[in-house]
Amino acid sequence: MINDEAYDPHAIIDKWMKVWDELRVSEAHGLTGGHEDEPRSYVVSMFPYPSGDLHMGHAEVYSISDAIARYIRMQGGNVLNAIGWDSFGLPAENAALKRNLDPRDWTYANIETQAESFRRLGVSFDWRTRFHTSDPEYYRWNQWLFLRLFEAGLAYRKEAAVNWCPNDQTVLANEQVIGGHCERCGTAVVQRPLTQWFFKVVGHAQRMLDDMAQLEGKWPNEVLAIQRNWIGRSSGAHIDFKIADRDEPVRVFTTRPDTLFGAVFFVVAVDSPLADELCTADQREAFDAYRQQVAMATEIERLATDRPKTGVFIGRYASNPINGEPLPVYAADYVLAHYGTGAIMAVPAHDQRDLDFARAFDLPIRVVIDSGQPDPAATGEATDGDGRLVNSGDFNGLTISEGSEAITTRLESNGVGAAAVTYRWRDWLISRQRYWGTPIPIVHCQSCGLVPVPDDQLPVELPKSGYQLRPEGGKSPLESAEEWVSVACPRCGEPARRDTDTMDTFVDSSWYFLRYPNPNFTDGPFDPAGVQRWLPVDEYIGGREHSTGHLMYARWLTKALHDLGMLSFTEPFTKLTNQGQVIMNGKAMSKTLGNLVNLQEQISLFGPDAVRVTMVFAGPPEDDIDWADVSPTGAVKWLGRVWRLSGELPTQVEGTADVALRRNVHRLLADTTAAMEARRLNVAIARLMELTNVLRRAVDGQPGAANPAAREGAEALVQMLSCFAPFTAEEAWQRLGHEPSVCVAAWPKADPQLLVEDTATCIVQINGKVRDRLEVPADVSEDALRELVLNADKVRAALGEGGVDRVIVRAPKLVNIVPAR
Ligand code: ANZ
Numbered sequence: 135m136i137n138d139e140a141y142d143p144h145a146i147i148d149k150w151m152k153v154w155d156e157l158r159v160s161e162a163h164g165l166t167g168g169h170e171d172e173p174r175s176y177v178v179s180m181f182p183y184p185s186g187d188l189h190m191g192h193a194e195v196y197s198i199s200d201a202i203a204r205y206i207r208m209q210g211g212n213v214l215n216a217i218g219w220d221s222f223g224l225p226a227e228n229a230a231l232k233r234n235l236d237p238r239d240w241t242y243a244n245i246e247t248q249a250e251s252f253r254r255l256g257v258s259f260d261w262r263t264r265f266h267t268s269d270p271e272y273y274r275w276n277q278w279l280f281l282r283l284f285e286a287g288l289a290y291r292k293e294a295a296v297n298w299c300p301n302d303q304t305v306l307a308n309e310q311v312i313g314g315h316c317e318r319c320g321t322a323v324v325q326r327p328l329t330q331w332f333f334k335v336v337g338h339a340q341r342m343l344d345d346m347a348q349l350e351g352k353w354p355n356e357v358l359a360i361q362r363n364w365i366g367r368s369s370g371a372h373i374d375f376k377i378a379d380r381d382e383p384v385r386v387f388t389t390r391p392d393t394l395f396g397a398v399f400f401v402v403a404v405d406s407p408l409a410d411e412l413c414t415a416d417q418r419e420a421f422d423a424y425r426q427q428v429a430m431a432t433e434i435e436r437l438a439t440d441r442p443k444t445g446v447f448i449g450r451y452a453s454n455p456i457n458g459e460p461l462p463v464y465a466a467d468y469v470l471a472h473y474g475t476g477a478i479m480a481v482p483a484h485d486q487r488d489l490d491f492a493r494a495f496d497l498p499i500r501v502v503i504d505s506g507q508p509d510p511a512a513t514g515e516a517t518d519g520d521g522r523l524v525n526s527g528d529f530n531g532l533t534i535s536e537g538s539e540a541i542t543t544r545l546e547s548n549g550v551g552a553a554a555v556t557y558r559w560r561d562w563l564i565s566r567q568r569y570w571g572t573p574i575p576i577v578h579c580q581s582c583g584l585v586p587v588p589d590d591q592l593p594v595e596l597p598k599s600g601y602q603l604r605p606e607g608g609k610s611p612l613e614s615a616e617e618w619v620s621v622a623c624p625r626c627g628e629p630a631r632r633d634t635d636t637m638d639t640f641v642d643s644s645w646y647f648l649r650y651p652n653p654n655f656t657d658g659p660f661d662p663a664g665v666q667r668w669l670p671v672d673e674y675i676g677g678r679e680h681s682t683g684h685l686m687y688a689r690w691l692t693k694a695l696h697d698l699g700m701l702s703f704t705e706p707f708t709k710l711t712n713q714g715q716v717i718m719n720g721k722a723m724s725k726t727l728g729n730l731v732n733l734q735e736q737i738s739l740f741g742p743d744a745v746r747v748t749m750v751f752a753g754p755p756e757d758d759i760d761w762a763d764v765s766p767t768g769a770v771k772w773l774g775r776v777w778r779l780s781g782e783l784p785t786q787v788e789g790t791a792d793v794a795l796r797r798n799v800h801r802l803l804a805d806t807t808a809a810m811e812a813r814r815l816n817v818a819i820a821r822l823m824e825l826t827n828v829l830r831r832a833v834d835g836q837p838g839a840a841n842p843a844a845r846e847g848a849e850a851l852v853q854m855l856s857c858f859a860p861f862t863a864e865e866a867w868q869r870l871g872h873e874p875s876v877c878v879a880a881w882p883k884a885d886p887q888l889l890v891e892d893t894a895t896c897i898v899q900i901n902g903k904v905r906d907r908l909e910v911p912a913d914v915s916e917d918a919l920r921e922l923v924l925n926a927d928k929v930r931a932a933l934g935e936g937g938v939d940r941v942i943v944r945a946p947k948l949v950n951i952v953p954a955r
Pocket residue numbers: 367368387388389390393468469470471472473474475476477478479480481484485556
């Protein structure tokens with residue numbers, strides 16, 4: 135059969151979108167119950183933010199996640215492949231301010247555009263899950279959850295230093311501070327104390343670490359390592375130091391209680407209230423000047439180890455609880471106010487930062503661990519090697535770990551210390567002085583204080599007018615929405631004011647996957663039956679850049695809701711796959727850089743399937759894709775070859791199936807399956823390309839298009855292809871004579887019998903004398919066998935430099951070599 139029609143990737147889009155909708159091929163069975171016999175699989179890719187139309191990055195994530203979803207579905211899984219939108223956030227508000235529009239209009243128009251693009255990309259979402267976090271029906275439950283956390287003491291308000299741009303008169307999110315400067319105007323950002331809302335996440339730090347045991351081997355190691363590091367567990371001791379003329383002792387955290395005898399001075403964070411309180415009158419002027427200077431530096435600058443150490447003596451002395459020695463108290467910026475207790479005992483001999491400080495301020499240096507390393511006072515290098523305690527009274531001679539334990543025990547029995555663990559992780563600051571987010575459901579009453587909005591008054595909807603109000607002076611735009619702000623106190627009825635902050639959008643995204651199974655549920659944030667059925671998420675797909683943010687928050691909230699009795703599991707995402715970024719000439723794509731590649735344009739040039747295949751074939755999912763290095767033309771050609779092939783196979787097969795071809799087909803089928811299982815999707819595509827070549831040769835030569843093995847191979851190829859190129863696969867399936875849809879066909883299975891390679895023993899003779907025996911494939915070709923034999927070690931050794939005159943090959947059993955003379 136000759137086929138000279140051309141493959142047109144565009145002609146088939148509308149046709150198959152319609153068929154799929156009619157057949158509901160992408161829908162999960164039994165969203166909130168039923169179909170229990172089908173193994174269920176819940177696939178979620180991090181939901182999109184509607185900043186415009188879909189971009190190349192979206193195309194990558196959803197090409198990957200959809201291939202996974204389709205694969206599991208073909209393996210007989212009942213797949214819920216969910217979609218929704220993360221639709222609150224700053225870009226909408228900024229765009230709206232610029233154009234004087236309601237952010238709703240901008241947001242919801244973008245969502246419609248993206249939804250249409252997803253359909254045209256052929257992503258097999260179950261559209262029944264769809265919701266948007268900016269819908270009052272969704273953020274109502276954000277507020278409800280906030281109130282449950284508030285009641286449980288997990289949401290609280292406190293004063294905290296936040297990023298402040300003195301020029302724009304506004305608070306900035308960390309992401310808006312670029313190298314210490316305001317993203318918009320370039321002014322140096324300063325820290326400013328404001329009263330903010332926090333979620334108390336740190337109390338779960340240890341469980342966040344312990345529960346990683348559930349994720350080991352299923353999440354990328356790198357993400358787990360990043361999270362471990364971010365939580366930053368340190369163990370050691372709390373030690374209380376008495377301060378002259380102060381009742382309360384000051385507590386420090388140390389990882390090295392064994393070095394207590396080496397403490398020669400004491401440091402408090404310059405920006406802590408404690409420093410301010412301890413400073414004596416005659417040191418006041420110097421202290422204030424120093425504090426002012428430090429306020430200009432960022433935390434990153436302050437932590438840099440290579441900075442010269444600065445500080446100021448504040449006129450007081452602390453007493454070492456182990457021996458009563460007086461230690462001068464300094465305020466310095468290398469001690470952070472919010473880590474540990476904000477105060478340290480300084481041991482210059484064994485801590486580099488303390489040593490740098492001691493040398494700058496001419497303070498004594500006392501070695502208390504004999505590690506055999508050179509004297510720190512002479513070298514300027516603190517010693518941190520293993521060794522035994524010296525200059526430490528009756529603890530001399532103990533090892534570091536024995537000394538730590540013994541000193542901690544002594545302190546404990548004297549009531550001035552205890553073993554302790556600290557974490558670097560901080561509580562989550564969730565309030566934003568922004569309009570386009572979930573209003574915090576709290577009323578401030580003069581007499582009752584913080585009063586929760588009663589559940590039956592939720593949602594507290596955003597006032598329609600608020601968007602016109604610019605953030606000013608660190609105040610939320612909502613503060614000027616006077617009519618909205620003034621309410622009667624829900625408790626006493628007196629005039630009161632609403633909280634005018636909105637929640638960080640990461641609150642919205644830390645539980646959205648719980649609502650997908652029943653997005654219209656009205657009795658709670660999520661339907662327990664749906665959660666019971668689908669959760670936890672089996673396959674979660676998204677970027678590694680969310681390691682310390684979203685992925686931490688979602689894990690934390692899951693634990694908090696578990697503790698509140700709302701969830702039965704403690705980890706939300708069983709398996710995580712990271713995808714890389716799509717870049718251009720080594721740089722992130724962006725409008726300002728002018729290197730933005732438009733997805734719709736690529737689709738109209740090459741068709742959705744070729745774009746999808748290109749994305750997945752470019753490398754392992756977690757690698758970045760440089761669009762400058764790839765081109766969908768190769769994918770278009772390949773898809774065209776599959777399509778042509780599918781039109782060349784007669785429906786009537788003839789003869790017996792060719793065994794060699796079947797072996798080849800089944801080997802590639804097994805390899806593709808293994809690659810899919812390992813989520814090496816690029817490798818799976820490579821195998822399918824190989825299979826296409828094998829089939830092309832078979833159809834053009836032996837055993838020919840009518841052989842049953844050719845059809846078997848082509849059907850398997852098209853079925854597997856449907857994970858990556860659903861439109862082309864569907865069309866090819868039809869050309870092969872099948873009813874739609876290939877997406878609900880089963881994944882083909884490799885016949886294990888065809889995978890065992892038959893082998894034969896080949897005898898190698900040189901001049902008629904047996905020199906070697908080789909195990910070779912039973913169906914080895916003469917050429918391949920000649921190669922094998924001539925490269926065998928023994929044969930090469932026997933032949934030496936002389937070369938070969940003649941080789942007589944009788945595949946697979948015998949090869950006779952006549953050497954050159
Ligand atoms: C005495 C000491 C002796 C220390 C020694 C270290 C070595 P990690 O591992 O990061 O938790 N430290 C404690 N609180 C601090 C703060 N707010 N700002 C800056 N540094 C602080 O480090 C804990 C160690 O860092 C603590 O142990 C303390 O110095 C310092 F040979 O105490 B160490």
